[in-house]
Structures are given as structure tokens and as C-alpha cells.
Amino acid sequence: MQPKPAELDARATAIGAGPLLQVSGLGKRYGALPVFSGVSLQIAAGEFVALRGESGVGKSTLLNCIAGLDRADEGSVSLAGRPVHQLPEPEQARLRRELLGFVFQAFHVLPHLSVADNIGLPLMLLGRPDPARVQQMLDDVGMAALGGRMPSQLSGGQLQRVAIARALVHRPPLILADEPTGNLDRDTADKVFALMLQRARERGLAFVLVTHDAALAARCDRSLRMEAGRLLQPETEGV
Ligand SMILES: Nc1ncnc2c1ncn2[C@@H]1O[C@H](COP(=O)(O)OP(=O)(O)O)[C@@H](O)[C@H]1O
Numbered sequence: 001m002q003p004k005p006a007e008l009d010a011r012a013t014a015i016g017a018g019p020l021l022q023v024s025g026l027g028k029r030y031g032a033l034p035v036f037s038g039v040s041l042q043i044a045a046g047e048f049v050a051l052r053g054e055s056g057v058g059k060s061t062l063l064n065c066i067a068g069l070d071r072a073d074e075g076s077v078s079l080a081g082r083p084v085h086q087l088p089e090p091e092q093a094r095l096r097r098e099l100l101g102f103v104f105q106a107f108h109v110l111p112h113l114s115v116a117d118n119i120g121l122p123l124m125l126l127g128r129p130d131p132a133r134v135q136q137m138l139d140d141v142g143m144a145a146l147g148g149r150m151p152s153q154l155s156g157g158q159l160q161r162v163a164i165a166r167a168l169v170h171r172p173p174l175i176l177a178d179e180p181t182g183n184l185d186r187d188t189a190d191k192v193f194a195l196m197l198q199r200a201r202e203r204g205l206a207f208v209l210v211t212h213d214a215a216l217a218a219r220c221d222r223s224l225r226m227e228a229g230r231l232l233q234p235e236t237e238g239v
């Protein structure tokens with residue numbers, strides 16, 4: 001039988017049994033200074049998990065280590081049952097591109113690309129450009145006529161909607177969102193969050209949402225807290 005392309009394998013595995021994300025004993029130091037250690041967590045397909053904790057506690061570092069934007073010093077990360085760090089670098093990159101979407105606090109929309117090209121970037125990187133899908137995403141985030149604009153011509157709320165569309169366009173089973181509404185006013189934050197929730201639910205996507213906002217966290221299925229370099233599991237929280 002013909003072997004399937006790796007990306008189809010990854011998607012098939014993601015839909016199968018077992019956690020979508022499994023983090024085990026993860027530790028990160030900057031020099032001698034530990035940021036966190038012994039961090040373990042599981043995320044199931046379609047699950048929404050809030051990640052909370054004081055500023056500087058290591059939430060962004062943890063998300064970056066999961067996404068491969070930063071490198072952990074110990075422990076392991078498995079995506080769809082595959083141990084990411086044990087794979088050769090190109091395969092790691094492909095697996096992450098296929099399975100993850102990332103929404104940053106500061107949007108990180110690329111200034112020299114049009115709105116449509118920003119949203120289409122993950123599809124380009126996967127070698128699957130799809131202008132119709134990009135237009136569908138523009139419609140979905142209420143920016144149907146704005147694909148040709150440059151990012152400098154958008155408001156903060158619109159930029160974050162572009163970032164959300166970009167994280168969702170390739171339908172990755174897991175979205176990592178690092179304070180995605182932190183730079184937005186309350187009203188816009190609520191709208192952007194509601195949109196993200198709705199789109200993710202419709203498509204059965206899981207996400208990890210870093211937020212300081214108790215009201216947003218309460219709308220997730222589960223809430224985790226980082227404190228003093230540890231991830232507190234729900235049973236040890238709030239005592
Ligand atoms: N590149 C770096 N070099 C040294 N220390 C860093 C670096 N990046 C982050 N840190 C430190 O790691 C800790 C966790 O930071 P961060 O993950 O950004 O926290 P949070 O997202 O929870 O606010 C902080 O004490 C921060 O100063």
C-alpha cells in the first residue's frame with residue numbers, strides 16, 4: 001500500500017484516541033534561573049483550557065516550548081501521540097505547522113503582507129495555498145472586503161481578528177493563544193474571544209488560552225494555574 005503523506009498521518013492520528021497534547025515533566029531554565037519545572041498536562045481533542053498566573057510566572061515560555069518557538073531543558077511534548085522532540089527537525093516543524101495554530105498577544109501580523117496573504121501564510125507554508133479558504137476565513141471574522149488592505153490600515157481589534165483567522169485557516173486541531181485579547185479594550189476583547197470560541201467549537205478544535213481575565217477563563221472547559229515555577233492541577237487550586 002502507498003504510504004500516506006506525513007501530514008495526513010498526523011491529522012488521522014490527531015482525530016484518533018489519546019490526548020492531542022501531552023506535556024510530561026517539562027522544565028525550562030534561563031542560565032541557572034529556573035522558569036518552571038515538572039510541568040505535565042494533557043489536552044484532549046476539542047477541549048478549551050485556560051492558563052492563568054501572575055505576570056512573569058512563565059506562561060508564555062511554556063506555550064513557546066509547546067509550540068517549538070523555544071526549547072525546553074527537560075521533559076517531553078507529544079502532539080497527537082508523537083514525541084515532538086525526538087523527531088528530526090524538519091519533521092518537528094511539519095508536525096507543528098500541521099497541528100498547531102498560534103495567536104500572540106502582540107498580533108505579529110506581518111506588516112509587508114496584505115491581510116489576505118497574512119491569513120493564507122500557514123497554508124502557503126504547508127504547500128497548500130487556497131485563496132477560497134482564505135476568503136472564507138475573511139468572511140468568518142467579519143472582514144470580507146478587507147483582504148487587500150495592509151495591516152497598517154487596520155485597528156487593533158481587526159489585527160487580532162486577522163491573527164485568529166491565520167491561526168485557524170489550516171484547521172489545526174490545537175490553537176495556542178497567548179493573551180490574545182490583552183491589547184484590546186474590554187468590548188473588543190469580548191467580541192474577539194467570542195468569535196474565537198465559536199469558530200473553534202464549530203470545527204472541534206482544542207485551545208489553550210493564556211489570560212488574566214477571570215471572565216474569559218470561566219468560559220473555558222477547565223482552568224490551570226502557574227505559580228512559583230509549577231503548574232497547579234485543578235485539585236490543588238484555590239485551597
Ligand atoms: N530570553 C529570556 N532570557 C532570560 N529570561 C527570560 C527570557 N524570556 C523570559 N524570561 C524570564 O522568564 C520568566 C517567565 O517569563 P514569561 O514566560 O514571559 O512569563 P509570563 O508569560 O507568565 O508573563 C520571567 O521571569 C522572564 O523574565
Ligand SMILES: [Mg+2]
Nearest residue numbers: 059060061178
Ligand atoms: Mg506572557
